[in-house]
Amino acid sequence: MTDDTAQPLKDLIGDFAVIADQLVPYGQLPPRLSCYAEKYPRWGDLGAQTCESLTAQPAIGPSALNTIIDTARRAIQVAMAGYPDTPAGAAAKLLDQIDPDIRTILTARVIPLDPQPTGQVAATLGCAGASVTRRARRAERQLAGLLEHPEHQALQRHARLLAHQLGPYLPSELASRELALTSQDLHSDTAALLLHVAGPYRRHQDWLENSRIRGREHIETAAAQALTAAAGALRTAELTDLLMGAGMHPEAIATYLEEKYLHRTIAGQRITHSTDTTATTIAAVLHAHQRPLTLEQIHTDMGIPAFPGSLASALSSRDEFVRASRTTWALRTWDLPHYTSINAAIGQYIDNHGGQAPTAQLLNDIQAAFPDISARSLQTYLATPRYITRDGYSRRRTATDPGPRQRPLHHARGVFRTNTQVIRLALPVTNDVQRGSGRSIAVAIARAAHIKVGSQQTFTNPEHKPIRIAWVTNASNNAHIGSLRTHAHDLGATLGDTLIIALNTHRRTYTIAKLDTTAPAAQQLAQLTGRDTSNPNAAMAAALDNPQPSAEDILRRRGDECVADLLEQACAEATTTGTGHR
Structure with missing residues (x-):
């Protein structure tokens, strides 16, 4: 001192x-x-x-x-x-x-x-x-x-500028080049001070991270969120723009993406994706084309082995994908109209227009939104019981609307009336029956069973499984009967045999049997109609609600050629034996 x-x-x-x-x-x-x-x-x-x-x-x-x-x-x-x-x-x-x-x-x-x-x-x-x-x-x-x-x-100002130039996360070699532009070495004391004030920047393997803003986490989160939102894949150019927007140095992005993610070129577009799963590969193809594609188009560009079934499963089970039309798929983030079915498209359109819409406009607009739906298909679905079209407008059917008019019961193939409470159905055993599929039946059957449009009814039998019949609203003229596979199996019925189902519409019960084609014609008619066939023609006429001009003509018109032949044979046998009348 x-x-x-x-x-x-x-x-x-x-x-x-x-x-x-x-x-x-x-x-x-x-x-x-x-x-x-x-x-x-x-x-x-x-x-x-x-x-x-x-x-x-x-x-x-x-x-x-x-x-x-x-x-x-x-x-x-x-x-x-x-x-x-x-x-x-x-x-x-x-x-x-x-x-x-x-x-x-x-x-x-x-x-x-x-x-x-x-x-x-x-x-x-x-x-x-x-x-x-x-x-x-x-x-x-x-x-x-x-x-x-x-x-x-001034030091604070230069440090802020350096932080902006370097970005949140970059290779140390790139940082060294940037510092060299100001005549500094990365390992000099002045460079160390600038990096400290700008961040501080910290070394992460061969990269430098602005630790003040958690630069590595910031970039990784931005990239991961973008890829997640895009179903796991994105055009590399789009992801590059996104990371530049997050502050990353332009020259650091390519290196980062190469080290962190997978890449492939599809339809001339470089795509970055997070994994090699079926779903992310589908997303990569869609991003490359930037438009909805069919299952076949997606499969063609995937470049990896994949069964069409697995593609369809991935598309339908993942929220990232939506159907853009009857045959094409899109990414949900594209915000295109979603297609689920023709019925859903019609119903949604009607709802969006206040409950009713001009029919011509409805047909034109839906076909424009979903070009692979034909005008004929739209008109067919619009004619189903689910909707009512009148005076140029279409709307949904409500509970207060009367049921649609249907053909009489005797117009339905394979259907016979035993009495006021029992109707009989003759149903052939087909491949679909053996697989357990339900099948369509005439709406007149549902109506005769006192089932209302849009409703269903179950019929029981103590020896067999219940049978369900529904009057569906998404078909033009169909009701539906559930699986009969176990019934056919229990009765020993095989392909080509005929099942006879007698529905008691009052008690909601049923009986079922296999038509015995080895029996005489009159006995087979008795199985079919449940009536006394000593007079075959009269019995069949009663089973068909006494139609005009004749029972045989009605049977042939509705496609029951075999039954008509049985009737003709039974009448001939009755005439020969003198036990009945033609």
Whole structure:
């Protein structure tokens, strides 16, 4: 400490006037001196004090006074050095204001991308490792204080610009090239300080991450969310634009995507995808074409073995995909009209138009939205019991609307009336029956069974499974009977045999038997009609509700040629034996 204790501090330090108007960087002084920041805010305020008057004040001893004098001299050197307004110049200006030992710790332990071991720094300074740890904390405090000083606003500005240039996450080699544009080496002290202030940036393997904003997580989240929203795949150009929007350096994106994701070229478009599953590959194909595709078109461009069934399953089971039409699929994110069925398209259109819509406009608009639905199919579905078309408008059928008019029961093939409570169905055993499929039956059967449009009824038998009959509204003239596979099996009926089902519409029960084709014609007719066939013609006429002109004509018109032949044979046999009449 100087012996001239009675002289003002400004007279003891050369060129003191250079810093007289500057704020005192209390961050570089012992923390206990911060209590004088209001009393002596500028160097000129301290310079007016003598060494004697300063040391007479609390917390300012000889050591603290020497620190004040050393800090002032470094501030003068910095002020007179004329640092250029460049990133390196701004960083050097701050570093040169720091005590040499603290600077060593700062540049070796606090700010570098690759900090030196504590023991190595301790050996350099000739102190214990614990001392390095304590002084590292002091170095951090001093750096924070200097960065708040108006004198170093230029450094803050250059650091913000550097953070913008580098982005949140980039290869260290690219960062080195960017720093070289300002004549800096990645491993220099000035570059380390700039990267620290800009982030701080931290090394992650061969990459640098802006740890302040969790740069790696920020980029990974942005990419993952974009791919997830796009069903696991996206055009590489789109993902590149998205990552640029997230702040990533343009030259870092390609390297990042290559290291992180899978890629393929489809229809001349480079596609980035997260996995090699069937679903993500489908999404990749759709993104490449940017339009709805058929199952066959998707399969052609997939480039991996896949069964059409697995494609159809992936498309129908994943929320990311929607049917854009009867035969094509699209990505949900495209926000195209969704197709589920022709009925759904008609119903949705009617609902969107307030409950009824002009029929011609409905047909035109739906066909325009779903071009692979034919006009004929639309008209067929619009004619089903689900809808009512009248006076040029179409609407949904309601519970208050009367049921649609249907043909009489005797027009239905294979149907016979036993009495007012029992009707009989003759149903052939087909491949569909053996597979367990239900089948369509005439609406007149449902009507005769007192089933309302859109409803169903179950008929029971203690020896067999129940039989369900429904009057469906999504077909033009059909009811539906459930599976008869177990019934056929129980009766030993095989392909080509005929099942006779007698429905008691009052009791909701049924009986079932296999037509015995080896029996005489009259007995077979009795099985079919449930009536006394001693007079075959009269019995059949009654079973057909006494139609005109004749029972045989009606049977042939409705397609029951075999039954008509049986009737003709039975009548001939009755005439021959004299037991009945033709």
